[in-house]
Amino acid sequence: MSLTQHEQHKSRGPRVIAVSSGKGGVGKTFLSVHLAARAAEKGLRPLLLDANLGLANVDVMLGVTPQATINDVIQGSAKMESIIASTRHGFDVVPGGCGLSELTVLDANHQRLVLDELETLADHYDLVLIDTAAGIGENVLYFTSSSQSVLLTLAAEPTSLTNTYALIKVLSRERHVRRFMVAINQADREEAEFAFHRLQSVCDHYLHVYLDYVGHIPSSPDIGRCIQGQRLLFERNENDPAIADLTSLVDTVLDRPVTLDGNGNLQFFWQHNLSAALPVGTQAGAGV
Numbered sequence: 001m002s003l004t005q006h007e008q009h010k011s012r013g014p015r016v017i018a019v020s021s022g023k024g025g026v027g028k029t030f031l032s033v034h035l036a037a038r039a040a041e042k043g044l045r046p047l048l049l050d051a052n053l054g055l056a057n058v059d060v061m062l063g064v065t066p067q068a069t070i071n072d073v074i075q076g077s078a079k080m081e082s083i084i085a086s087t088r089h090g091f092d093v094v095p096g097g098c099g100l101s102e103l104t105v106l107d108a109n110h111q112r113l114v115l116d117e118l119e120t121l122a123d124h125y126d127l128v129l130i131d132t133a134a135g136i137g138e139n140v141l142y143f144t145s146s147s148q149s150v151l152l153t154l155a156a157e158p159t160s161l162t163n164t165y166a167l168i169k170v171l172s173r174e175r176h177v178r179r180f181m182v183a184i185n186q187a188d189r190e191e192a193e194f195a196f197h198r199l200q201s202v203c204d205h206y207l208h209v210y211l212d213y214v215g216h217i218p219s220s221p222d223i224g225r226c227i228q229g230q231r232l233l234f235e236r237n238e239n240d241p242a243i244a245d246l247t248s249l250v251d252t253v254l255d256r257p258v259t260l261d262g263n264g265n266l267q268f269f270w271q272h273n274l275s276a277a278l279p280v281g282t283q284a285g286a287g288v
């Protein structure tokens, strides 16, 4: 991270990046965990919030057994600070609840409660990563549009491209999110660049958005094995060529200046710029 970003952090609180996708199973959690681990390696203090509420699995990927989850915060029986789990990779996790369908659609009060509780942690972290659910559900739209930066993950296949376009369309038209970092998973460089250009040309044609290609991750059997073994790709697979691409991708994301990948107005989780996260029509002075 550049000095400038450290300075920005000191004055404004942690940087917040949401990791989202149009379709599930495209590597959001894998990428979020490796972003957090790499940030920790660089000396930052990252927090990873598992916001795939109801179907959370960051803890499973990391082999962490949470004592309590965000469900306890939402029920009012725990404070966010008390449910944080440390990992052996140098970052902390807010575990999401699993198997509770009511978590999949939080009402406005509970959404606000999650942000309020997160805000109490602002001094402890430099970077907050939010691993969201897939699709265009309310939780995804809320967490994504409340964050400064959005990292979209997709596969280089037509269904993933179509669903990513749908997510970009809803986020841009209904929530005013204009800038998206884009990572393509399970593709070689050529396939990834081709998929990115297809996505970009449709977006350029129909939407007013800026897409920032941050890299690709090739398909690797080691990745499946790592997830099975609850360890990071960085840990034991030094010879896997996917490591170089993954490292380059996460470094690109971490090095992007906040002002360039923010959503135009540096909307800020910590300052409760909640009007930006509300659907168009409920905002004062909305209309783009």
Ligand SMILES: Nc1ncnc2c1ncn2[C@@H]1O[C@H](COP(=O)(O)OP(=O)(O)O)[C@@H](O)[C@H]1O
Residues within 6 Å of the ligand: 021, 023, 024, 025, 026, 027, 028, 029, 030, 031, 185, 186, 217, 218, 219, 220, 221, 223, 224, 227
């Ligand atoms: N680059 C890759 N190569 C091989 N398998 C991958 C790769 N990325 C992800 N996977 C597989 O896809 C599965 C889904 O990844 P995950 O990060 O849980 O997706 P999401 O969070 O988007 O649902 C993983 O369990 C892993 O087995």
Ligand SMILES: [Mg+2]
Residues within 6 Å of the ligand: 028, 029, 030, 052, 057, 131
């Ligand atoms: Mg996931």
